[in-house]
Amino acid sequence: MTENPFDDIPGTTLFDSRKSRLGFHLNQFCMSLMKAGNREAFKADERAYLDQWKMSEAQKQAVLDRDWNGMLALGGNIYFTSKIAATDGLSFRQIAATMSGVSEDEYAEMMLQGGRSIEGVRSRKDLL
Amino acid sequence: MARITAGVATSHVPAIGAALDNGKAGEPYWQPVFAGYEASKAWIAAEKPDVVILVYNDHASAFSLELIPTFAIGCAEEFAPADEGWGPRPVPVVKGHPELAWHLAEKLILDEFDMTIVNKMDVDHGLTVPLSLLFGQPEAWPCRVIPLAVNVVQYPPPTGNRCLNLGKAIRRAVESFPEDLKVVVFGTGGMSHQLQGPRAGLINREFDNAFLDRLIDDPAEQAKVPHIDYVREAGSEGIELVMWLVMRGALDEHVKVAHRFYHVPASNTAVGHLILENAG
Numbered sequence: 001m002t003e004n005p006f007d008d009i010p011g012t013t014l015f016d017s018r019k020s021r022l023g024f025h026l027n028q029f030c031m032s033l034m035k036a037g038n039r040e041a042f043k044a045d046e047r048a049y050l051d052q053w054k055m056s057e058a059q060k061q062a063v064l065d066r067d068w069n070g071m072l073a074l075g076g077n078i079y080f081t082s083k084i085a086a087t088d089g090l091s092f093r094q095i096a097a098t099m100s101g102v103s104e105d106e107y108a109e110m111m112l113q114g115g116r117s118i119e120g121v122r123s124r125k126d127l128l
Numbered sequence: 129m130a131r132i133t134a135g136v137a138t139s140h141v142p143a144i145g146a147a148l149d150n151g152k153a154g155e156p157y158w159q160p161v162f163a164g165y166e167a168s169k170a171w172i173a174a175e176k177p178d179v180v181i182l183v184y185n186d187h188a189s190a191f192s193l194e195l196i197p198t199f200a201i202g203c204a205e206e207f208a209p210a211d212e213g214w215g216p217r218p219v220p221v222v223k224g225h226p227e228l229a230w231h232l233a234e235k236l237i238l239d240e241f242d243m244t245i246v247n248k249m250d251v252d253h254g255l256t257v258p259l260s261l262l263f264g265q266p267e268a269w270p271c272r273v274i275p276l277a278v279n280v281v282q283y284p285p286p287t288g289n290r291c292l293n294l295g296k297a298i299r300r301a302v303e304s305f306p307e308d309l310k311v312v313v314f315g316t317g318g319m320s321h322q323l324q325g326p327r328a329g330l331i332n333r334e335f336d337n338a339f340l341d342r343l344i345d346d347p348a349e350q351a352k353v354p355h356i357d358y359v360r361e362a363g364s365e366g367i368e369l370v371m372w373l374v375m376r377g378a379l380d381e382h383v384k385v386a387h388r389f390y391h392v393p394a395s396n397t398a399v400g401h402l403i404l405e406n407a408g
Contacts, residue, residue: 009360011327016283024193031192034211069325078324078364079188079281086213092143096328096396107329111393115320115331122360 010124011100013072023075029053029063030080039087068099130228130302130309134175134386135375136168137343137402138261140184140316142253143395145217148260161399164389165261171386171403172262177312179225179272181232181298182255183374184316185280187212189252196282197244199294201236202251202275203229210250219256219265225272228305232274235301241294251275258316261401280317280368284355288370292351295377302378315375317368319390320361321397330363331398336390339369340400344385347376365397380406 006014013019029050032038042049050060062070063084071081085095097107100116110116120126147158189210191197204224209216236243255275263270276298279285286294295313302311319339322330339362342350351373358367376383387403 005356006359009327009356011325012322012359012364013325014283014359014364015281020193020282027188027193031188034189034213039213072324077188077193077281080193082323083188083213092323093395096323099324100326100328110329111331111396114333114392115396115398116322116327116329118330118332118335118361121327121330 008123008125010121010127015077019075019077021075023059023077025054026059026063026071026074026076027080029055030076030083033083033087042087068095130305130307130311132299132302132311132313132378133177133406135313135315135379135383135402135404136172136258136262137315137372137375137400137404138258139318139394139397139399139401140254140257141394141397141399142212142257144399145253145257145260148265149218160391161394164391164399164401167387168262168401168403169264172312175312176310177271178309179228179274179311180314181274181276181311181378182258182314182316183276183278183371184254184258184314185368185371186277187252187254188281190249191277191279193282196279197277198279198286199241200244200246200277201229201233202246202249202277203233204247204249207249207251207255207273207275209256210252212252217253217256219260220268222251222255222259222269222273222275225274228302228307228309229274231305232298232301235304236294236297239297239300241297246275246277249275249277254316258314276374278371278374280370285367285370287355288351288353288373291370291373292347292377295374295379298374299378313375313378315372317371318362318366319369319398319400320363320366322363323365323396325364327363329396331392332361332363332366333390333392333398335361336398336400340388340390340402343372343376344383344402344404347373376404379404380408382407
């Protein structure tokens with residue numbers, strides 16, 4: 001596979017064709033949570049609901065574990081996986097805090113102070 | 129003849145809609161955001177557009193991964209607010225302008241912009257939050273709205289240059305519509321924000337303000353900026369900014385800045401807002 005220049009951007013998953021193909025069924029499952037009845041069925045028995053979808057075991061486990069970064073790595077797109085968060089009653093800010101490895105309070109404070117600085121996170125080379 | 133008189137650019141942060149809908153607009157956190165739109169509400173009340181062409185992106189509400197149109201134009205009589213998982217926003221149904229929308233679709237396709245025609249579509253916060261910011265909380269929206277959805281979820285979105293040229297084509301199409309209509313084009317989304325992964329919460333004031341400057345004075349140069357620069361500098365969701373170039377392309381080469389506003393944060397996002405009037 002040719003090297004993708006976007007892979008140089010740290011902490012960021014580009015939702016490209018690779019991810020879209022990998023995550024199609026995971027994202028379809030997420031879309032199903034747009035309907036209230038499906039949200040109820042999922043909450044009643046998450047495992048049984050997930051087993052109705054052609055997802056990999058790793059994808060199902062990432063959903064059960066609410067492993068938000070894991071879902072992204074397995075092809076989930078944030079606008080789709082955030083529907084799981086909505087089903088759980090979690091805000092975008094709460095899952096953004098989890099994905100970036102800080103508490104919700106720390107994340108909220110960072111945003112109030114002007115957000116995460118770009119300095120040092122432009123390129124993987126910055127991290128060396 | 130229909131004519132485009134002005135352009136509006138604004139972020140479309142969902143939490144802004146939630147703050148309005150839940151009566152929190154006066155809270156200290158939100159007050160500075162809404163204060164930045166007071167002049168805009170007065171401006172659009174005086175401008176009185178007949179039609180708004182609203183360029184936005186759907187966020188896995190109307191379009192899943194089953195179908196991903198790069199450019200889609202809403203030709204329906206009306207568009208219902210989408211249920212994004214918490215029930216639809218309590219805002220008026222959006223009334224379309226099918227006659228102008230179909231005219232645009234036909235002219236744009238013959239002008240080699242291959243639009244997807246949409247006859248049934250719910251509209252999410254990407255479309256309704258900009259309406260709320262400019263029009264407040266009326267019983268009915270005071271003008272017709274033509275939704276123009278751009279894919280920015282599945283990589284690659286259209287290039288900045290393609291967006292700018294689409295704007296130019298929209299202007300040609302509007303000006304060939306015989307009815308005397310006043311049209312304002314909205315470009316929405318952005319500014320810098322990243323909603324995913326360890327870099328979530330990214331904000332880049334310097335990039336955002338340079339983007340605003342160039343959008344106003346040198347859009348052709350801004351249109352050359354490749355996607356990777358947006359993703360790197362403005363975050364994975366900051367790439368929504370290409371949609372502002374559609375609006376800019378529909379205006380004159382020279383524009384007058386009627387209003388400019390920038391604020392951090394609104395939830396996870398930098399809020400940017402411009403009102404540009406044609407100046408020749």
